Amino acid sequence: MVEVARIKALDPTVVNRIAAGEIIVSPVNALKELLENSIDAGSTVIEVIAKDGGIKMLQITDNGSGITKEDLPILCHRFTTSKLKSFDDLSKLETYGFRGEALASISHIAHLSIITKTKGSPCAWKANYSDGELIPLKNSASSSDDKEPKPAAGKDGTTFTIEDFFYNVPSRLRALKTSTDEFTKILDVIGRYAVHCGRVGFSCKKFGDSHYFLSTRSNLQIKERIRVVFGSPIANELIPLDIPEGFKELGLISASGQITNQNYNNKKSIQPVFFINNRLVSNDNLKRAIYATVLKFLPKGHKPFLYLSLNIDPGNLDVNVHPTKREVRFLNEDEIIDKLCACISEEFLKIDQSRNFQSKVLVDNRKRSDILADSHAEDDIDFKQPSQVAKKPRYEYNLVRVDASQSKITTFMAKSQPETPIGSQIPRSSNANQEQEEEEDDEEEEQDTNEDENHEERHADLPNHNQTQLQYMTNTKELTTINLKSILDLR
Known part of the structure; x- marks a missing residue:
């Protein structure tokens, strides 16, 4: 008989570690x-600094408002936040965070260190965390039981340092990709926020490296931010999408974005950049609908770049759908998507008849007179070249080979007829040929006579001293007898 297992509560450490694994899947989360x-x-x-793709160390430094010393002891407790007071606040949420789980989850799967300073504080404060609780600082001169935050040097703002991701979850650590792949993910996320957050300047580099892989200034225009993050080929071919009035009857307050036109072509596709209420999200329905609309106007194989920011009534938006906040749901989703696709179609129809192409111009620095002289000289030259005729392929099985044994002697005979012996007579069979030749000779004589008469008439008006020098002689041609023999007689 199977023994019935008793139900018991899990240890809080196990619960927190399981929950942390849902929220923090990799350093990029x-x-x-x-x-x-x-x-x-x-x-x-x-500013972001990463070591080994953020697995060994990930540091984020900002110049924000900072955290007070009094809030540091409960900073990494679960469900502690300064952005939400009641459940009803979710319907009018205007901040990114609201659950108070991020720092708690990080402290359960990595070593977390914080240095923070508020604007009115005389100094910064440093604290270390593990499993949501304060722990003594490393290399601290105080006793090992002293877990209180310690004063430190620092500027206004906060520095988060995360070390040894998943040191206590080996299976999750082995599931991570290479450090290069993880660093690529980090750059991608920073770049997307840099495109959307125009008032914030972002920078990212590797630990120990002075070279910044990404650096954007604050207050740049949207096209310039896209140029810095995604490159000039995309920034040069952008179409603005702007719906300032939105569709308020559907809950869409406003919409704006950028999309590449027909001139842009890149074999490598870039995932669309979607922000809903300033929150980086992914929405497959929105992506499929817009791509289906745009691809109707693009040549086959072209893959567009899309950035779209939607401002939706917070009461119609549910951000608490996914543990990583990657997905959101909003009311009237299908209707809003249809309206957006219709607006995008209108923008493409405006430019469909007037596409712009960029080409390099060769500037001639010669004098204008030299250029005109060369142009006149070129006018006298015929540049027509023979047409390129496609050669027919030569197949061996179509060639005809003649057997030498079947050749005849007439193949090697000259075309001229042999001389006729003196005194020989023409056979009766050739009388018709002889009469034909005589007629041809008479015609030639008449033609020669007419030419001579015409020649004399043309020179009739010449002076007398020249007429004495113009003497003509007419020679009568004699008939020549030709002996024609057949090939049979020759044989």
Whole structure:
């Protein structure tokens, strides 16, 4: 008989570690949460440093409002936040964070260190966390039981340092990709926020490297931000999408974005950049509908770049759908998508008849007189070249080979007829040929006579001293007898 297992509560450490695995899947998820915290704090400069793709170390520094010393002891407790007070606040949420789980989850799967300073504080404060609780600082001169935050040097703002991701979850650590792939994901997320958040300057580099892989200034125009992040080929071919009035009857307050036109072509597709209420999200329905609309106007094989920001009534938006906040749901989704696709179609129809192409111009620095002289000289030259005739292929099985044994002697005979012996007579069979030749000779004589008469008439008006020098002689041609023999007689 199977023994019935008793139900018991899990240890809080196990519960927190399981929950952390749902929220923090890789270093890029932790980066996204901390970037949003920094933006909520009013930061204008955010710097990111990564070591081994963020697996060994990930550091985010901002110049935001900072965290007070009194809030540091409960900073990494679950469900502690300064952005939400009641459940009803979700319907009018204007910040990125709201659950208070990000820092708690990070502290359960990595070593977390924080240095923060508020604007009115005389110094910065440093604290270390593990499993949601304060722990003594490393290399601290105080006792090992002293877990309180310690004063430190620092500027206004906060620095988060995360080390040894998934040190206590080996299976999750092995599931991570290479450090290069993880760093590529980090750059992609930072770039997307840099495109959308125009008032914030972002920078990213590897640990120990002075070269910045990404660096954007604050207050840049949207096209310039796209140029810095995604390159000039995309920025040069953008079409603005702007719906300032939105569709308020559907809950869409406003919409704006950028999309590439027909001239842009890139074999490598770039995932669309979607922001809904300033939150980086992915929406497959929106992506499929817009791509289906845009591809009707693009040549086959072209893959567009799309950036779209939607401002939806917070009461119609549900952001608490996915643990990583990657997905959201909003009311009247199908109707809003149809309206957006119709607006995009109108923008493409405006430019469909007037496509612009860029070409290089060769500037001639010669004098105008030299250029005109060369142009007149070129006018006298015929540049017509023979048409290129396609050669027919030569197939061996179509060639005809003649057997030498079947050749005849007439193949090697000359075309001229042999001389006729003196005194020989023409056979009766050739009388018709002889009469024909005589007629031809008479015609030639008449033609020669007419030419002589015409020649004399043309020179009739010449002076007398020249007429004495013009003497003509007419020679009568004699008939020549030709002996024609058949090939049979020759044989």
